[in-house]
Amino acid sequence: xxxxxxxxxxxxxAGTLTAAEREWLDAxxxxxxxxxxxxxxxxxxxxxxxQKIAAMPAxxxxxxxxxxxxxxxxxxxxxxxxxxxxxxxxxxxxxxxxVSDWLASxxxxxxxxxxxxxxxxxxxxxxxxxxxxQYERDYSEIRAGTQDQTxxxxxxxxxxxxxxxxxxxxxxxxxxxxxxxxxxxxxxVYLVRVKDGDLRAAAQRLRASGITELVEIVEAKR
Amino acid sequence: MQKLPQAEIEAxxxxxxxxxxVAFRTLxxxxxxxxxxxxxxxFQHESLAEEVVSDTLLHVWKSPESFRGESAFSTWLLGVxxxxxxxxxxxxxxxxxxxDEIDENLLVEETGPEDVAVMRQRSEGVRECLELLPxxxxxxxxxxxxEGWTLDEIGEHMSLKKETVGTRLFYARKKIQACLxxxxxxxxxxxxxxx
Numbered sequence: 274x275x276x277x278x279x280x281x282x283x284x285x286x287a288g289t290l291t292a293a294e295r296e297w298l299d300a301x302x303x304x305x306x307x308x309x310x311x312x313x314x315x316x317x318x319x320x321x322x323x324q325k326i327a328a329m330p331a332x333x334x335x336x337x338x339x340x341x342x343x344x345x346x347x348x349x350x351x352x353x354x355x356x357x358x359x360x361x362x363x364x365x366x367x368x369x370x371x372v373s374d375w376l377a378s379x380x381x382x383x384x385x386x387x388x389x390x391x392x393x394x395x396x397x398x399x400x401x402x403x404x405x406x407q408y409e410r411d412y413s414e415i416r417a418g419t420q421d422q423t424x425x426x427x428x429x430x431x432x433x434x435x436x437x438x439x440x441x442x443x444x445x446x447x448x449x450x451x452x453x454x455x456x457x458x459x460x461x462v463y464l465v466r467v468k469d470g471d472l473r474a475a476a477q478r479l480r481a482s483g484i485t486e487l488v489e490i491v492e493a494k495r
Numbered sequence: 496m497q498k499l500p501q502a503e504i505e506a507x508x509x510x511x512x513x514x515x516x517v518a519f520r521t522l523x524x525x526x527x528x529x530x531x532x533x534x535x536x537x538f539q540h541e542s543l544a545e546e547v548v549s550d551t552l553l554h555v556w557k558s559p560e561s562f563r564g565e566s567a568f569s570t571w572l573l574g575v576x577x578x579x580x581x582x583x584x585x586x587x588x589x590x591x592x593x594x595d596e597i598d599e600n601l602l603v604e605e606t607g608p609e610d611v612a613v614m615r616q617r618s619e620g621v622r623e624c625l626e627l628l629p630x631x632x633x634x635x636x637x638x639x640x641x642e643g644w645t646l647d648e649i650g651e652h653m654s655l656k657k658e659t660v661g662t663r664l665f666y667a668r669k670k671i672q673a674c675l676x677x678x679x680x681x682x683x684x685x686x687x688x689x690x
Contacts, residue, residue, distance in 0.1 A: 276661060280645060283664075287643025311606040317614040318671070319640040321621045326532040326641065333531040334549030335523065341553055342516060432578075435585070480654045487578055488654070 275301075275308075282312045286319035427472050428454065429465040431479060432487040445482045449475035462487070499525050504568045508559040523552050529569065529642075530576045536637040537630060538580055547583060551576040566651075569642065574652055606672065613675045624674035632667035635660055 281298045284290050290298065302309055429451070433442055446452065446465065455464030467475045472490055479488045499507075504525075510518035527548050534544035554561070554575055562571050614621065625633060634653065638644045646657045646664075653660070 274665070276646075279661070279664075283639045284643050284645070286640055289643030307605070310608055310611050313611045314606045314614050314668075314672075315640065317611060318621070318636075318668075321614070321618060322536075322637065322641045324618065325622060326528065329528055329532055329535070330545075332523065332527055334527065334545040334547075334552075337546065337549040338523065338553055341549070342519075342556070477651075480651055481656055483655055483659070485654045486581060 278305075278308060278311075282308075282315045283319075285312065286315040288319075427467075428491045429467065429472065429476055429479065430462050430487065430489040430491055431465050431485055432462045434484055434486055437484045441484050445479060445484055448482075449478050451475060464491070498569075501564075501568065505564070508555075508562060508568075511556060511559045519552075519556050522555065526569065526572055527552060530572060532641065533573050533634075533637055534576055534580055536625070537577070537634040538584070539626065539630075539633075540580075540584075543580070543583060547576055547580045550579050554579075566648075570644070570648060570652065573638075573642075577652070606668075610672050610675070613679055614671075617675060617678065620675055620678045621671070624671045624678070627674060628667055628670060632663050632670070635663045636667050636671075639664055 278298070278301055281290065281294050281301075284294065285298060298312075302312065450468045451465045452468070453463050454466045457463050476488045476490055479485050504522070507518045507522050511522065530551055531544055531548045534547055535541055538544065551572065555572070562568060565571075625636065628636065631653070635649055638649045638652065639646075644652070646660045649655070649660045650657045655663075
């Protein structure tokens with residue numbers, strides 16, 4: 274077995290050889306003419322696959338896809354129509370208008386609704402300020418509690434094979450210096466943060482471990 | 496197999512991002528059959544494969560920017576299709592994958608001219624023998640002999656070591672050869688019984 278010959282023989286069969294690879298292959302075949310049978314066998318297998326695939330439907334799933342596209346288009350057109358129609362709808366008077374009308378009718382003079390809104394906001398701000406000063410409440414904890422808890426990138430999205438044992442999983446994570454910071458989601462995808470080192474190298478190592486089905490890099494959010 | 500240059504694919508993806516359905520249709524025409532062929536060979540589930548082709552290409556329509564150009568577009572697309580198919584199958588029932596159990600009698604030393612002749616002449620037999628292979632060996636055969644991927648590329652796609660892919664391909668070839676030889680022997684036996 275010569276791994277380089279095997280690989281180039283398959284690539285020749287699939288028609289993806291580069292010029293340099295073709296040169297190497299020709300030279301190898303001159304030295305080892307007995308290898309020609311393998312090359313021909315590979316080419317024949319590839320041709321059989323080509324034949325089989327050529328007989329498959331040209332646009333599999335297109336009807337379903339087209340329906341999805343049409344549904345999307347119809348939805349976006351409906352949305353556009355609704356947005357276009359909205360300004361034409363007669364706006365019913367808001368609470369400020371009604372209060373303004375009541376003042377106008379009972380006090381005998383009209384107050385502009387926008388002026389009333391500004392006045393109300395000022396009064397509210399005053400009340401809130403007074404309460405804050407009175408109780409000297411520390412709002413920092415509340416603010417901290419409402420921060421976005423979603424783990425930020427760069428991370429790895431990883432889905433493990435179903436038959437993986439926990440010990441294998443832990444060993445693989447330890448090998449890349451990774452820790453699970455999110456998941457599993459509905460389809461079993463975890464978010465993994467790599468403490469130090471190259472994220473791409475870590476992804477490569479996880480893929481090569483043979484225990485994952487998916488390893489993707491999630492770039493940092495801006 | 497006609498292949499679109501990467502620059503052309505990237506131009507089409509930019510048009511898809513601008514909601515150009517003509518560009519999307521062009522991408523569909525270029526890749527749907529390739530994705531379908533891969534799924535049918537790997538999973539042997541034609542109706543589901545058709546749905547997953549649709550899902551996969553619709554994923555491109557909805558978020559063309561998710562292809563970041565870190566690999567060839569077809570490599571990425573087959574990866575998405577594989578993931579989506581596995582998701583679908585996981586919702587149905589666990590797939591029982593067989594490992595590389597090898598009948599030692601299959602290990603023919605070298606490929607000879609007779610093997611080549613059988614391979615060329617027996618289209619139906621080749622199809623039958625491919626279907627008898629374990630799913631992951633079929634996948635390796637498809638990616639190597641139809642897509643022309645290297646062992647590294649197949650390994651990355653399947654989350655396997657390069658050496659494991661090499662072993663799977665080696666055994667898959669030997670199994671096909673042995674299977675075809677058995678078919679031929681059976682035919683000859685029948686001819687002798689009914690000359």
